[in-house]
Amino acid sequence: xxxxxxxxxxxxxxxxxxxxxxxxxxxxxxxxxxxxxxxxxxxxxxxxxxxxxxxxxxxxxxxxxxxxxxxxxxxxxxxxxxxxxxxxxxxxxxxxxxxxxxxxxxxxxxxxxxxxxxxxxxxxxxxxxxxxxxxxxxxxxxxxxxxxxxxxxxxxxxxxxxxxxxxxxxxxxxxxxxxxxxxxxxxxxxxxxxxxxxxxx
Numbered sequence: 001x002x003x004x005x006x007x008x009x010x011x012x013x014x015x016x017x018x019x020x021x022x023x024x025x026x027x028x029x030x031x032x033x034x035x036x037x038x039x040x041x042x043x044x045x046x047x048x049x050x051x052x053x054x055x056x057x058x059x060x061x062x063x064x065x066x067x068x069x070x071x072x073x074x075x076x077x078x079x080x081x082x083x084x085x086x087x088x089x090x091x092x093x094x095x096x097x098x099x100x101x102x103x104x105x106x107x108x109x110x111x112x113x114x115x116x117x118x119x120x121x122x123x124x125x126x127x128x129x130x131x132x133x134x135x136x137x138x139x140x141x142x143x144x145x146x147x148x149x150x151x152x153x154x155x156x157x158x159x160x161x162x163x164x165x166x167x168x169x170x171x172x173x174x175x176x177x178x179x180x181x182x183x184x185x186x187x188x189x190x191x192x193x194x195x196x197x198x199x200x201x
Contacts, residue, residue, distance in 0.1 A: 008168075015162075015169040016176065022163050029177055032142050032158050033184035039114045039140065040189055045077035047109060047139070049101040049130050050118035053171050055082035057118050057144075061178045069182040073195045076185070079108060081130070101130035111138030119143070120170040122150020122161070131155050144177065146170040 019025060036046060046065060048058035058080050065078040081104045082088070091100045105115065115134040117127040122145035131141045131152065143152030143159035146167075153159045162173040189195040 011166065011169055012172050015164045015166070015173055018163040019173050019176070025160060025163060028158055028160050029180060030184075032160060033181045035140060035142070035158065036114055036181060036185050037188050039112060040076060040185065041192075041194060042112055044110065044112040044114070045079065046114050046116065047079050047081055047105065047134075048116045048118065049081040049104075049127055050144075051082075051124050051126065053167075054118040054120060054124075054144075054174070055080075057171065057174050057178060058082050058116065060175065061116065061182070064178070064182040065185070069179070069186045071186055071190055071195075073186070073190055073197055076189070076195065081105070081108075098125045098129055101126045102133040105130050105133045105137070105139065109134060109137055109139045112140070114140045114142060116142045116144060117152055117156065118174060119150065119152060120146050120167045120174075122146065122148065122152040122159070128152065128155065144174050 048061050050058040059082055062078040062080040065076040067075065081101045087104060088100050091103045115130060117131050119127045122143060128151050134141050141156040143156035145152055145159060145161045146165055147161050147163045149159055149161040153161060160177055162170055162177065164170050164173065
């Protein structure tokens, strides 16, 4: 049992070390963080989607923005397309599971928003359809994937393809990436006065 635990920790450290040394991936994370900052400067919002563990990451991302990451400040507009059970089950039942995110993009997305599609394989059909709909509507698109990138790699405006093919390790790096983006966004908007302290909001 201890050996398995230690192996998982060692694999996680190794995966994050690979990410740390992957300058192209770091550059893309920086580009995406700047993309999000600019969207908020213009009064837009973030949408997120994913399945299973990636759905949890999508909701986690929104929680860090609407709630807080580290600073005591007003919330930032963000919506998880995974969080409304009525939406998901209505669309899945009445239409098709592959449309559970794309239909919400049509309903909730506006030009200038940023959609994050989180998929370890990069091939989740409902995420791909969401990105396709977003691009038709002038919504910027970001993929969070594993190293191969899948269908999202060439479809999204930017794809953060973390350097691993091991699903649990990919998910761990996705959370680290999400936290890094939230950190940059929060610090930048707070310093510019766009995000205010609660008492000043």
